[in-house]
Amino acid sequence: MSTSTEQQQSDHEHGMSDAGYIKIALILAAITALEVSTYYVDFGPLFMPSLMIMMVVKFVMVVSYFMHLKFDSKIFSFLFYTGLGLALFVYITALATFKFFIS
Amino acid sequence: MAETATHTADHASEHAHETSTGLTNNKLAMWLFLGSECLLFGGLISTYMLYRGRISDGPHPMAIFDIPFTSVSSFVLLMSSLTMVLAVTSAQRGDDSRTNLWLTVTAVLGATFVGGQIYEFTAFVREGLGFSTSLFGSSFYTLTGFHGIHVTVGVLMLLSTVGIIRKNKITGNKAEVVEIVGLYWHFVDVVWIIIFTLVYLIPS
Numbered sequence: 001m002s003t004s005t006e007q008q009q010s011d012h013e014h015g016m017s018d019a020g021y022i023k024i025a026l027i028l029a030a031i032t033a034l035e036v037s038t039y040y041v042d043f044g045p046l047f048m049p050s051l052m053i054m055m056v057v058k059f060v061m062v063v064s065y066f067m068h069l070k071f072d073s074k075i076f077s078f079l080f081y082t083g084l085g086l087a088l089f090v091y092i093t094a095l096a097t098f099k100f101f102i103s
Numbered sequence: 104m105a106e107t108a109t110h111t112a113d114h115a116s117e118h119a120h121e122t123s124t125g126l127t128n129n130k131l132a133m134w135l136f137l138g139s140e141c142l143l144f145g146g147l148i149s150t151y152m153l154y155r156g157r158i159s160d161g162p163h164p165m166a167i168f169d170i171p172f173t174s175v176s177s178f179v180l181l182m183s184s185l186t187m188v189l190a191v192t193s194a195q196r197g198d199d200s201r202t203n204l205w206l207t208v209t210a211v212l213g214a215t216f217v218g219g220q221i222y223e224f225t226a227f228v229r230e231g232l233g234f235s236t237s238l239f240g241s242s243f244y245t246l247t248g249f250h251g252i253h254v255t256v257g258v259l260m261l262l263s264t265v266g267i268i269r270k271n272k273i274t275g276n277k278a279e280v281v282e283i284v285g286l287y288w289h290f291v292d293v294v295w296i297i298i299f300t301l302v303y304l305i306p307s
Contacts, residue, residue, distance in 0.1 A: 021189065024185075025184070035304060036304075039304055051304055052300075058293075058296045059297065062293050066285075066292075073126055075126060076131070079135050079137075080141070082138055083140070087141040087144065087146075094149040094150075094153060098153055
């Protein structure tokens, strides 16, 4: 029982093992290499969607694993993603204003 | 003396569990700060996206951007997130020497990134892209400059943390202090993930 509690405490504090973090970093490096390749290789109509997807995947991986949001309290996720949501709202509003309200 | 330090640490630890949320106020404050930082960079990125095509004068961005160079800089910053998280796990294990080692490596990688950015800015100015050359130039330098300042502040935070760990000046939860510095560091990394794609890889 005590060992189980200690394990839970350890998992909560560490989130992942060092090897796990290195694996995440290698995946991130591979995605970055793929992103850079879009600059040299013609991806056609997939260019923009693939870049956006890779950007979002990298963002979520860093926030979830390196920043421990996946393992931490949901309150932290709420605070961060609320800020992010508001930032997106600012961007969409600014873009809409320039797009639709300029004569 | 050691007893007093232990007592203070215990007190800090107890105090951390006294909050109504069960979370420490310091970590909660950092996440709240990072949420507000999203808004700051959201505004700067929005401005850049709106003005990126407004190139009245000066060179075209695609003519001056050095993608291989910036890719290496991005890779360096990305790997600094790995070294930062290794510093956090070392701190959680109570291994001060490894914590300081990884924090120092992270600071060096961060300083390398900032050095690269200064070199890049200098090259752009030489090629005719000044701050007031065009709306593109203004929004580009403001966005990437603000990010560079954040990285510089992060490097100073990392070096300060190394200093206070060495002098054993942290009275509270040491691992949490390193984790909070790490949160800020990872944040500047995720912001660069967005900037690298939107500014450098997508042609204006």
